[in-house]
Amino acid sequence: xxxxxxxxxxxxxxxxxxxxxxxxxxxxxxxxxxxxxxxxxxxxxxxxxxxxxxxxxxxxxxxxxxxxxxxxxxxxxxxxxxxxxxxxxxxxxxxxxxxxxxxxxxxxxxxxxxxxxxxxxxxxxxxxxxxxxxxxxxxxxxxxxxxxxxxxxxxxxxxxxxxxxxxxxxxxxxxxxxxxxxxxxxxxxxxxxxxxxxxxxxxxxxxxxxxxxxxxxxxxxxxxxxxxxxxxxxxxxxxxxxxxxxxxxxxxxxxxxxxxxxxxxxxxxxxxxxxxxxxxxxxxxxxxxxxxxxxxxxxxxxxxxxxxxxxxxxxxxxxxxxxxxxxxxxxxxxxxxxxxxxxxxxxxxxxxxxxxxxxxxxxxxxxxxxxxxxxxxxxxxxxxxxxxxx
Amino acid sequence: xxxxxxxxxxxxxxxxxxxxxxxxxxxxxxxxxxxxxxxxxxxxxxxxxxxxxxxxxxxxxxxxxxxxxxxxxxxxxxxxxxxxxxxxxxxxxxxxxxxxxxxxxxxxxxxxxxxxxxxxxxxxxxxxxxxxxxxxxxxxxxxxxxxxxxxxxxxxxxxxxxxxxxxxxxxxxxxxxxxxxxxxxxxxxxxxxxxxxxxxxxxxxxxxxxxxxxxxxxxxxxxxxxxxxxxxxxxxxxxxxxxxxxxxxxxxxxxxxxxxxxxxxxxxxxxxxxxxxxxxxxxxxxxxxxxxxxxxxxxxxxxxx
Numbered sequence: 001x002x003x004x005x006x007x008x009x010x011x012x013x014x015x016x017x018x019x020x021x022x023x024x025x026x027x028x029x030x031x032x033x034x035x036x037x038x039x040x041x042x043x044x045x046x047x048x049x050x051x052x053x054x055x056x057x058x059x060x061x062x063x064x065x066x067x068x069x070x071x072x073x074x075x076x077x078x079x080x081x082x083x084x085x086x087x088x089x090x091x092x093x094x095x096x097x098x099x100x101x102x103x104x105x106x107x108x109x110x111x112x113x114x115x116x117x118x119x120x121x122x123x124x125x126x127x128x129x130x131x132x133x134x135x136x137x138x139x140x141x142x143x144x145x146x147x148x149x150x151x152x153x154x155x156x157x158x159x160x161x162x163x164x165x166x167x168x169x170x171x172x173x174x175x176x177x178x179x180x181x182x183x184x185x186x187x188x189x190x191x192x193x194x195x196x197x198x199x200x201x202x203x204x205x206x207x208x209x210x211x212x213x214x215x216x217x218x219x220x221x222x223x224x225x226x227x228x229x230x231x232x233x234x235x236x237x238x239x240x241x242x243x244x245x246x247x248x249x250x251x252x253x254x255x256x257x258x259x260x261x262x263x264x265x266x267x268x269x270x271x272x273x274x275x276x277x278x279x280x281x282x283x284x285x286x287x288x289x290x291x292x293x294x295x296x297x298x299x300x301x302x303x304x305x306x307x308x309x310x311x312x313x314x315x316x317x318x319x320x321x322x323x324x325x326x327x328x329x330x331x332x333x334x335x336x337x338x339x340x341x342x343x344x345x346x347x348x349x350x351x352x353x354x355x356x357x358x359x360x361x362x363x364x365x366x367x368x369x370x371x372x373x374x375x376x377x378x379x380x381x382x383x384x385x386x387x388x389x390x
Numbered sequence: 391x392x393x394x395x396x397x398x399x400x401x402x403x404x405x406x407x408x409x410x411x412x413x414x415x416x417x418x419x420x421x422x423x424x425x426x427x428x429x430x431x432x433x434x435x436x437x438x439x440x441x442x443x444x445x446x447x448x449x450x451x452x453x454x455x456x457x458x459x460x461x462x463x464x465x466x467x468x469x470x471x472x473x474x475x476x477x478x479x480x481x482x483x484x485x486x487x488x489x490x491x492x493x494x495x496x497x498x499x500x501x502x503x504x505x506x507x508x509x510x511x512x513x514x515x516x517x518x519x520x521x522x523x524x525x526x527x528x529x530x531x532x533x534x535x536x537x538x539x540x541x542x543x544x545x546x547x548x549x550x551x552x553x554x555x556x557x558x559x560x561x562x563x564x565x566x567x568x569x570x571x572x573x574x575x576x577x578x579x580x581x582x583x584x585x586x587x588x589x590x591x592x593x594x595x596x597x598x599x600x601x602x603x604x605x606x607x608x609x610x611x612x613x614x615x616x617x618x619x620x621x622x623x624x625x626x627x628x629x630x631x632x633x634x635x636x637x638x639x640x641x642x643x644x645x646x647x648x649x650x651x652x653x654x655x656x657x658x659x660x661x662x663x664x665x666x667x668x669x670x671x672x673x674x675x676x677x678x679x680x681x682x683x684x685x686x687x688x689x690x691x692x693x694x695x
Contacts, residue, residue: 037605039505198611203400204646211393228602236529237519257509
């Protein structure tokens with residue numbers, strides 16, 4: 001009897017052994033910025049992605065996960081090298097991340113040529129939504145101009161008649177200013193682009209803004225530059241005379257440094273930490289428990305990539321060669337996003353709400369709070385330029 | 391016209407900041423013949439020290455004072471440990487050695503203060519603009535920077551031109567061996583000059599920090615500008631550094647103010663918007679190239695070497 005049992009066990013073990021050997025890991029190449037002044041953004045994205053993997057039991061579609069983190073040093077030429085390395089020598093199944101539009105634009109060709117399945121979790125270059133869209137590239141963020149378009153609408157609501165626009169001189173900066181211009185009905189009395197990422201003193205531009213005497217100033221300065229811009233805006237005495245409207249300038253990463261200076265400066269965002277849905281509550285609470293700080297929108301978008309990938313790997317039962325089935329599965333967006341409602345447009349850019357957010361003092365801490373919904377189910381305006389293969 | 395005055399003040403303010411950095415750099419280069427790429431790290435250290443002390447003492451002025459002392463000490467210790475072995479070697483060794491120090495300091499700061507960076511908050515009465523002329527409003531804090539630096543420049547002038555130490559410093563610049571042969575402790579003199587340069591760089595870092603942000607690598611971009619200043623001004627010349635810093639500050643600011651609009655007249659609006667900032671950031675390098683072609687010694691060469 002014992003013998004039979006043993007043989008059966010051995011036979012079973014033999015039978016299952018090949019299956020175990022076949023079970024591969026899902027390899028993810030994660031590209032973000034982990035060094036230099038904006039390392040805080042990359043760390044927030046990595047922390048959120050790690051938390052999402054924890055929530056999924058460190059598995060995607062039942063397969064164990066291996067993540068390779070690469071630092072693009074905020075340089076397009078470094079970013080494209082890292083992407084090529086991930087595709088060619090690490091042979092990753094997915095690429096996730098990418099903060100900067102110019103890094104994305106540089107990296108897009110190797111991604112598209114190799115048909116590497118990619119989830120962009122921040123960079124929103126309008127080319128990705130339009131002529132450079134690809135069947136295997138998805139975004140869990142937005143198109144660059146959507147957020148400033150929402151701010152433009154809000155400026156109309158606030159009866160702003162003249163505006164002065166300022167942002168950095170790179171792909172996203174130009175998209176942002178065009179975004180405001182697309183929806184803002186008043187007159188634009190000045191438009192400044194500053195050298196990116198080196199220029200951090202805005203004295204000349206702020207004097208120009210003062211001299212133009214606008215009803216409002218719109219600014220886009222992500223990362224540490226946002227702290228510098230807002231600080232100098234306050235120091236030049238402009239904050240009390242000309243209202244400032246922003247996109248991607250005040251976030252959970254800059255708020256603990258800006259403190260009082262950020263209060264009363266409106267911004268738009270597709271996700272705010274207090275959005276009332278279960279997935280978001282779990283994300284924010286667990287993030288605070290694990291990392292002792294609030295997650296930022298960068299993190300929230302990156303968190304979403306993990307359950308999205310989980311749904312994709314599940315749909316093909318772990319066979320990651322079935323790229324077209326994976327694409328169909330991803331297009332369904334069958335996961336619970338921390339921003340609530342979430343679906344993809346035909347160009348794989350989300351169609352989503354944009355909220356008005358403001359900084360408030362909550363006890364000793366400063367926090368971002370949702371004030372209102374500016375637009376519902378907003379779709380980017382480039383999707384018709386995208387010739388997505390059926 | 392009033393607008394132009396405001397922009398000139400902006401240019402002055404940038405120039406003053408550059409002067410603080412360039413003065414130390416030009417002294418160290420001119421007197422000790424040392425190319426110091428780690429000068430930007432002292433700028434960064436000054437800012438980190440000041441941010442820490444402002445936080446601890448809850449007073450802006452006390453924080454700046456303590457930060458200044460700490461940077462001075464850091465500069466002296468740095469000179470004794472790491473810079474001394476570099477004297478007498480060629481410039482390539484200086485560049486390699488001090489570039490290593492630059493990387494070391496970036497990682498050192500990351501270890502001590504973390505990657506996120508710090509801020510220095512100004513007293514709230516500084517968060518305002520004052521009327522400097524009828525109709526010209528200027529941020530109070532930037533005005534304070536200009537005036538403080540002018541005082542520092544004056545003190546530096548008196549120190550170098552009117553005191554015994556200054557006389558030794560100038561003598562060391564013209565003929566090091568002779569000064570040594572006359573029994574002057576040249577080692578101590580070098581340590582003092584390096585410490586002074588470090589304190590000036592640190593001071594620049596800490597007064598700029600409330601405008602900007604205290605972060606790793608903050609000194610690197612501005613150091614390049616400071617090198618441009620000492621090349622234009624003449625290496626080893628404090629007066630040259632002062633004039634060149636103001637010239638560079640004004641040109642950089644005026645370029646940012648007027649070039650984008652000018653370029654937009656000739657190109658399409660969007661092309662002008664992108665090309666303008668790029669062109670204006672080239673202006674000072676064009677000036678440096680011209681100075682190198684027509685006056686390779688700089689505008690105010692230090693007397694004789």
